Amino acid sequence: xxxxxxxDLSPFLLRFSGNFxxxxxxxxYVAAFFLGILIVRRLSRLGYxxxxxxxxxxxxxxxxxxxxxxxxxxxxxxxxDLPNFVQNPLIFFRVMDGGMSAHGGILGVTIYTLWxxxxxxxxxxxxxxxxxxxxPIGLCLGRLANFINGELYGRVSNVPWxxxxxxELYEAPPETVQLVLVEATAINPQWITIEDVIENxxxxxxxxxxxxxxxxPRHPSQLYEAVLExxxxxxxxxxxxxxFRLRNxxxxxxxxxxxxxxxxxxxxxxxxxxxxxxxxxxxxxLSVFLVAIGLxxxxxxxxxxxxxxxxxxx
Numbered sequence: 001x002x003x004x005x006x007x008d009l010s011p012f013l014l015r016f017s018g019n020f021x022x023x024x025x026x027x028x029y030v031a032a033f034f035l036g037i038l039i040v041r042r043l044s045r046l047g048y049x050x051x052x053x054x055x056x057x058x059x060x061x062x063x064x065x066x067x068x069x070x071x072x073x074x075x076x077x078x079x080x081d082l083p084n085f086v087q088n089p090l091i092f093f094r095v096m097d098g099g100m101s102a103h104g105g106i107l108g109v110t111i112y113t114l115w116x117x118x119x120x121x122x123x124x125x126x127x128x129x130x131x132x133x134x135x136p137i138g139l140c141l142g143r144l145a146n147f148i149n150g151e152l153y154g155r156v157s158n159v160p161w162x163x164x165x166x167x168e169l170y171e172a173p174p175e176t177v178q179l180v181l182v183e184a185t186a187i188n189p190q191w192i193t194i195e196d197v198i199e200n201x202x203x204x205x206x207x208x209x210x211x212x213x214x215x216x217p218r219h220p221s222q223l224y225e226a227v228l229e230x231x232x233x234x235x236x237x238x239x240x241x242x243x244f245r246l247r248n249x250x251x252x253x254x255x256x257x258x259x260x261x262x263x264x265x266x267x268x269x270x271x272x273x274x275x276x277x278x279x280x281x282x283x284x285x286l287s288v289f290l291v292a293i294g295l296x297x298x299x300x301x302x303x304x305x306x307x308x309x310x311x312x313x314x
C-alpha cells in the first residue's frame with residue numbers, strides 16, 4: 001500500500017498567538033493585487049490598456065476592494081451558505097472563518113469595471129481585456145492558499161500523488177470522528193476536538209499514524225485548479241494579448257469561456273462542497289452562466305468593433 005502524504009501545513013506564515021498572525025491566505029490576496037498592478041501597468045505602457053499608467057494602481061485597488069473582496073464574499077454567502085446568511089447577515093464580516101467564491105469575485109469585478117468605465121469615460125471592454133490577463137494570477141495564488149489551508153480538497157482517489165486531508169473529519173461520520181478522538185486523547189489527553197487534531201498533526205508522528213489509517217486519499221484538486229485556472233489560463237491570455245491585434249472585448253470573452261471550461265474540468269476531481277444541481281456541481285452550474293457572458297462579449301466585439309487607443313495602428 002502507498003504511504004500517502006498527510007496534509008500538515010500551517011495556515012500561518014507567522015503566528016503570534018492563538019488565531020492571530022500572518023496567514024498565507026491573506027498574503028495570497030496581497031500578492032495577487034501587487035502582481036495585478038504590475039501586469040496592467042505593463043500593458044498600459046505597451047498601449048494595450050486605455051487607463052493611463054499613473055491611474056492603474058487606484059483602479060486595481062478599487063477592483064480589489066469592491067470587486068474581489070466584497071463580490072467574492074457576497075458570492076460565497078449567496079451561492080454556498082445562503083440559509084446561514086439569511087439567518088445571520090453579520091456572518092458576511094467573519095472573513096477570518098473563510099469563505100470566498102471565485103464566481104462571486106469575477107462578477108463583482110465585472111460590475112466594478114462597468115462603473116469605473118462610466119465614471120471615467122473609458123472603454124469597458126478595453127478595461128476588462130487587460131484586467132482578465134492579471135486575474136488568473138490571483139486565481140492561482142488563491143488555490144495555492146486553499147491547498148495550504150487543507151480546504152476544498154478533491155475526490156477520493158488512489159493515484160500515487162493523492163493526499164490525506166485532516167479537515168475531512170468535519171464531514172466524516174460521527175463514529176469515525178469519535179474513533180479518531182479516542183485515539184488522539186490516548187496520545188495527549190488535551191486533544192479532545194477535531195481542531196486539536198488538525199492543529200497537532202504536524203507535530204505528532206503518532207497522530208500521523210492514526211490519521212493514515214482513517215482518512216481517505218484524495219486528489220489535490222486545489223493544485224489542479226492552480227495550474228488550469230491560473231498558470232494555463234494566464235499563459236493563453238498573455239499570448240492573445242501581446243501577440244494578436246484583437247478587438248476590445250475578445251479577450252474578456254476568452255477569459256469567461258476559458259475559465260468556465262477549465263473550472264468545469266477541475267470540478268471533476270474536486271469534492272463537491274454544495275448540493276448538486278442536477279448532474280452538475282455548484283461550480284460547474286455557475287460556470288455555465290460565465291460561458292453565456294463570454295459569448296456576449298464575443299458578439300459585442302463583432303458587432304461594435306473597437307481597438308485599444310494606443311494600438312490602433314498596431
